[in-house]
Amino acid sequence: MMNDYQRFVAARIGRVPVSGLHRFFGIAAVMPDVISLGVGEPDFATPAPIAEAAFAAVYKKAIGYTANSGLLELREAISAHLEKLYNVSFDARNEILVTVGVSEALKCVFSAICNPGDEIIVPNPCFVAYEPEIIFADGTPVSVECLAENNFEPLAADIRAAVTEKTKAIFLGFPNNPTGATLTRENAIEIARIAEENDILIVSDEIYDRLVYVVEHVCFPALPNMKPRTILLGGFSKDYAMTGWRVGYICAPAPLLEAFSKIHQYAVMSAPTISQFAALAALEIGEPFVEEMRAEYDRRRKLVVSSLNEMGLDCFEPKGAFYAFPSVAKTNLTGDEFAEKLLFEEQVAVVPGSAFGAGGANHVRIAYCKSFEQIEIALERIQKLVNKL
Numbered sequence: 001m002m003n004d005y006q007r008f009v010a011a012r013i014g015r016v017p018v019s020g021l022h023r024f025f026g027i028a029a030v031m032p033d034v035i036s037l038g039v040g041e042p043d044f045a046t047p048a049p050i051a052e053a054a055f056a057a058v059y060k061k062a063i064g065y066t067a068n069s070g071l072l073e074l075r076e077a078i079s080a081h082l083e084k085l086y087n088v089s090f091d092a093r094n095e096i097l098v099t100v101g102v103s104e105a106l107k108c109v110f111s112a113i114c115n116p117g118d119e120i121i122v123p124n125p126c127f128v129a130y131e132p133e134i135i136f137a138d139g140t141p142v143s144v145e146c147l148a149e150n151n152f153e154p155l156a157a158d159i160r161a162a163v164t165e166k167t168k169a170i171f172l173g174f175p176n177n178p179t180g181a182t183l184t185r186e187n188a189i190e191i192a193r194i195a196e197e198n199d200i201l202i203v204s205d206e207i208y209d210r211l212v213y214v215v216e217h218v219c220f221p222a223l224p225n226m227k228p229r230t231i232l233l234g235g236f237s238k239d240y241a242m243t244g245w246r247v248g249y250i251c252a253p254a255p256l257l258e259a260f261s262k263i264h265q266y267a268v269m270s271a272p273t274i275s276q277f278a279a280l281a282a283l284e285i286g287e288p289f290v291e292e293m294r295a296e297y298d299r300r301r302k303l304v305v306s307s308l309n310e311m312g313l314d315c316f317e318p319k320g321a322f323y324a325f326p327s328v329a330k331t332n333l334t335g336d337e338f339a340e341k342l343l344f345e346e347q348v349a350v351v352p353g354s355a356f357g358a359g360g361a362n363h364v365r366i367a368y369c370k371s372f373e374q375i376e377i378a379l380e381r382i383q384k385l386v387n388k389l
Contacts, residue, residue: 016132035378036349037366040177040323042241046278047289050240053281054274063273068265070098070249071276077283078234078249085209086219088227094254097261098271098279102207102235102248104264106133109203109231109250112259114139118168120203123154124357125325127177127205131357139168145359148316148327152181156190163194169201169231170194172220175208178356178365179325180301180318188218192226202230207248208321210239210290213298215319221251228253238321239290240282245275297322300368300375307379308366311386322369325353329362331389338385339364345388346381 057063069075075092083089090096099105106129114120114137122130124143131141144162146152159170170191174183183191195202204220221230235248248271250260301318308315308326315326328338335352342348342364351367353360368375 012135012138015135031343031347034343034347034349035370035374035381037368037370037375037378038349038351040238040321040367040369041243042238042293042322042369043371044241044293046240046242046245047282047286049285050242050278050281050289053285054245054278057277058274061277066098066270066273066276068261068270069093069096070271071273071280074098074276074280074283075249077280078251081283082219082232082251086217086222088219088222090251091254095251095257097250097252097257097264098276099235099248099250099264100268100271101237101246102205102233103129104268105233105235105248105250105260106130106205107136107267108260108263109233110134110137110139111263112256113137113168113201115168117166119164119166120168121159121162121170123159123172123176125152125176125178125353125360125363126171126173126357128355130171130173130205134171140166142167143357143359145357146179146181147359148314148325151316152176152179152325153183153187154191156187156194159191160194163198163200167198167200169203171203171205173205175206175212175217175320176323177208177321178323178351178353178360178363179316180321180323182212182215182320183218184215185218185223188220188223192220192223195229196225200229202226203233204230205233207233207235208238209234211294211297211322212320213294213301214317217320231256236279236282239293240279240286241289241293242275242278242282245272245278247271247275247279296372297368300370300372303372303375304366304368304379308382311383313382313386322367324366324368325360325363326366327363331386333389335360335362335364341389342382342385346385348378348381 075096232251236242313326353363
């Protein structure tokens, strides 16, 4: 009888820790009266007309596999959408791939571009899946720390210093999860210059592109000379409240997309057909709903940021996504300790910043994608803990 199963597990799996998100989610799920500001998922239902259009398609059309790359009409709509918003266009037939969310898009991209030991520069703090997906592809993530005093933007100078002969790409996830940071156009142009000078790729996850406040979103492939070397990732989960539909996309130069498509076609065949019809409806009729949700997130954002700063938890102004990333250093606790006390003593779940990389160790992530009323109660409870500390 086997008693050493670990010898059957690939060594690279051991290089990836268990996600710090899941421990707190698991505990909070079985505690009564917990207000969870931990899960980064819209609290809005998918707008009814979008869901209705998807189900109408089920009854009116044959629902089978689509082309590996996705419904052509959806790819055409994605192309038109990006051109309208950012003045950058992609050929719907050979430069756009519809994926099972951005999660699958990450796997396709890193599996296709990484040879063993290739380095991918990743600004930190960052979403928990980025670095593990690079490791699973036998690549090497190289962290560049982003600091609150720089509004959690990666400095071009720090990225330049991280480039080596092994660097294959610079990965960017802005608007950012967990910090809510956005890229300024000036900084993005400096990073683009580094990519050009070193002949490396940019991989840009812009899943929160419509959830920006005060500023305008910078679409990386729309920058001068950047489309030929940018892999753009996007999707419908956050902007359109469609997390469970699982639809994302990759836009990239045709030779790269062909490589991504090989992995996609053998792994999943095609994204869920009904979900693709929902995504198509989102692009056709979803704009008023996006604007409505963004306005409500902005209202919550202002409440959360002002309240945290008033209670002494220093929080820079996040201008994208739906997260705040306050420092808890003044409490003399780490982010892990603060999150644990908050959960067990005040029944509010947040995520320790350490879950998103070493740069987040003295922070916690607060997701303000809960109702305004729940956020108000949660903030009162956070204030109680801060007063005790």
